[in-house]
Amino acid sequence: MQKHVISAVALAVVSLGAQAQSSLTVYGVADAGLVLERGGDAGAVQKLGNGVASSSRLGFKGKEDLGGGTILTFILENGYSIDTGAAKQNGALFGRQALICVTGEAGALSVGHQYTPFYKTLNNVADPFATGMAGNAQNIFDDTTRVDNTVEYITPRFHGFSADVQYGFGETAGNSAANRYIGASGTYENGPLTIALAHQQRDNATASAHSRNTMLVGRYRFGDVTGHLAHACNRDVLGSESHDTMLGVSAQMSGADRLFASVIRHHDTTSAQRNAVQAALGYSHALSRRTDIYAAYGHIRNSSTAAFHVGTAADTGSGTTGVNLGVRHVF
Template identity: 50%
Template sequence: MNKSLIAATLAAVFPFAALAQSNVAIYGVVDAGLVRETGGPAGNVTNLSSGMASGSRIGFKGKEDLGGGLAATFLLENGFNADTGAAGQGGLLFGRQVFVGLQGGFGAVTLGRQYTPYYKALRDVGDPFGAVSLAGRAGNLMATNTRTDNLVEYVTPSLAGFTADVAYGAGETAGNSAKNRTLNGALAYAQGPLNVQLAYHRLDNAAATDRTRNTLLAASYNFGPVTAQGGVAVNRGAGTASSRDMVLGVTVPLHTGKLLASHVRHDDRTIAGKDASQWGIGYNYPLSKRTDIYSAYARIHNHKGSGFTVGNATDKGSGDTAFDLGLRHTF
């Protein structure tokens, strides 16, 4: 079924949206492959998994010109598992993202379930595996704060290379407006080969002192054939949740594909001293503009029973070592 036919079908089912169908885009990712995991407490396992490089998804996005430089936007993105057909994100209909907003010369305001500024800084700037979240991803050891519900986000226009991204996630708890709320923000500078972002994420819980705070400084520099990336994070939380984390890596063109390599460290600043480190290497080879194959290998060294596992874009993994080999198609 082609995109035009799908759009026509949606217009027939939802006639109230028919006027805006001309600027609605349908897109998606189907990603599946083999994962070999070793070092887990239950033993070694080989899986046919979905969404190792990118979570499998289907999405709808649109933009309507309101005049005077103002436009309305929306995005609906459903996640699914290509290996079983089951819904992703715990069965949510649009568990990946869903938001509506306005954009213009002032910037952009969006409301809904969205990626946090902190996650985007780590994914887009600090982590070489961020766009292809294979076994070597920094998120195996570092906080990612991927999505937040009830999020109101504002992104400024670029001024001399600087942009700001601020967001507030309502906790929606009766009698306690602070409980489960999130405060997020990122200040970015991108000019030429340099990209730097300072990001912050805070989650408040029941008490004023019961909160988790993550601060990340991420940077990348394109030297031409090689792009170097890295990030340093300071994490503070209630009780024992405090650490210093670091990721360093490179992206290197190799033949017509890309070689990825990174090293990640988790320095536990509590009395338990449950440190961990990870080495990862991967390769992404395009078969066309929309189809690629990929492979990756990563190993975590856990200390004092820290228990981190090697995961990917969709799965947290079960062991301290993993090998990924898969195929991804985008449309």
């Protein structure tokens, strides 16, 4: 459901009234649940979790038809903690998204604080948990979600193919490569089949080294059952390499019930052998078109000195076992 949340700016439209070609959409997510964590260094934790299945948010999307098939939009999206009312993303006013975009026949060009192509591929295609609950793929896979100072171009879809290219300026005086981000993805969709390839590279503060991640994803719908497969090759700024492999499934059990599960293996190719395996199971029941209740269980087995934690959509977690029970409302 969270993959729909990212693009759920079509809900609750409020007309500006001045021009029929302009509109303002107010949208958001209110998500809270009980979170139980075991296996952390500080001991067991029981808490009221914020943004367990989907991070809580309040957003505004403006749209204006400029004519000739060209549309200008902007998105300003704030993240908040529903359990305390505090702002997320280190207190940034619009720390989730802040962008302006021009869309036409040639595609979409946007600038601002935006989701990365790698994250969108992981969230929208690869992960049956849609990077939420205890089964969140970002517990293991790279967790870079959004980047500042980006320019992004998304092509129109042509015979099932589309591409997404993003460049993030490091904005370091005298060194244009320092803190730079480069990301891209290509997607092919044909009926029940989706195949996607995503890549990203991040330079360090001196541009003396960079990390990179390359991920190949396949998804296929067999009626009410969808299979997910993803494999990522990673290299950090120190040159250490690792591989992440995920096998997942989601099933629409009835009109309101959905079951999903995944297994993820992290393989460290260095001599340290910091390997890990995550297994997770989740369930959601739709009370209405906008509201669902959910439950999830996730467990990570770390090897050697690996220190992966079971988190949620808005929390990195503290233990190796997590249990979630909550409710989510999209407005």
